[in-house]
Amino acid sequence: MAGEAPELSAQERAGKAFPVSWDQFHRDCRALTWRLNEVGPFHAVIAITRGGLVPAAIVARELGVRVIDTVCIASYDHTKQGELQVLKGISEAAMKLGGGTGRGLLIVDDLVDTGKTGKLVREMLPDAHFATVYAKPKGRPLVDTFITEVSQDTWIFFPWDTALSYHPPLRDGAA
Numbered sequence: 314m315a316g317e318a319p320e321l322s323a324q325e326r327a328g329k330a331f332p333v334s335w336d337q338f339h340r341d342c343r344a345l346t347w348r349l350n351e352v353g354p355f356h357a358v359i360a361i362t363r364g365g366l367v368p369a370a371i372v373a374r375e376l377g378v379r380v381i382d383t384v385c386i387a388s389y390d391h392t393k394q395g396e397l398q399v400l401k402g403i404s405e406a407a408m409k410l411g412g413g414t415g416r417g418l419l420i421v422d423d424l425v426d427t428g429k430t431g432k433l434v435r436e437m438l439p440d441a442h443f444a445t446v447y448a449k450p451k452g453r454p455l456v457d458t459f460i461t462e463v464s465q466d467t468w469i470f471f472p473w474d475t476a477l478s479y480h481p482p483l484r485d486g487a488a
């Protein structure tokens with residue numbers, strides 16, 4: 314309709330930016346592992362791709378877990394969330410290790426936002442432990458262990474999605 318405001322993406326609605334460097338991310342993943350070490354041992358790590366692959370590698374390395382599986386889910390097209398699409402489910406071998414319900418399995422993702430992705434994976438593995446590095450309030454109840462909470466109106470920028478670039482000085486109107 315003419316004059317109607319365009320739909321805002323999740324990032325535009327978020328307003329605040331929370332950029333994370335590789336160093337910071339590595340530190341936060343190690344901090345997450347300290348907490349998970351109290352909960353395990355785990356038979357396998359299930360990474361929610363793609364964002365969960367990086368923390369899953371670091372956490373699995375620290376915990377000495379060698380079996381890593383993926384559940385491949387797409388929902389955000391950059392910053393707009395659409396229908397969740399399961400592109401690849403959990404393997405039969407990993408399901409078997411978790412006794413069919415996920416007991417002793419560790420699900421890892423980079424963050425929970427609305428919680429939709431986490432909820433879907435929890436339904437696949439109800440007895441698994443779900444860990445994320447960052448959590449927003451709406452998704453937080455779904456997560457068993459996380460490191461840093463950010464407000465719902467914050468957009469997290471991961472190091473694999475960003476690059477160093479010139480930033481104009483404040484006095485020239487930079488935010």
Ligand SMILES: O=P(O)(O)OC[C@H]1O[C@H](OP(=O)(O)OP(=O)(O)O)[C@H](O)[C@@H]1O
Binds near residue numbers: 394
């Ligand atoms: O709690 P939610 O609102 O469901 O959002 C969280 C999910 O969104 C991002 O994944 P995305 O779908 O962008 O895919 P990607 O991991 O491949 O980047 C993030 O990695 C989480 O998996």
Ligand SMILES: Nc1nc2[nH]cnc2c(=O)[nH]1
Binds near residue numbers: 467469471
């Ligand atoms: N990079 C990124 N992806 C997301 N997907 C859902 N919320 C976020 C967020 O804050 N940052």
Ligand SMILES: [Mg+2]
Binds near residue numbers: 361363364365422430
């Ligand atoms: Mg993801």
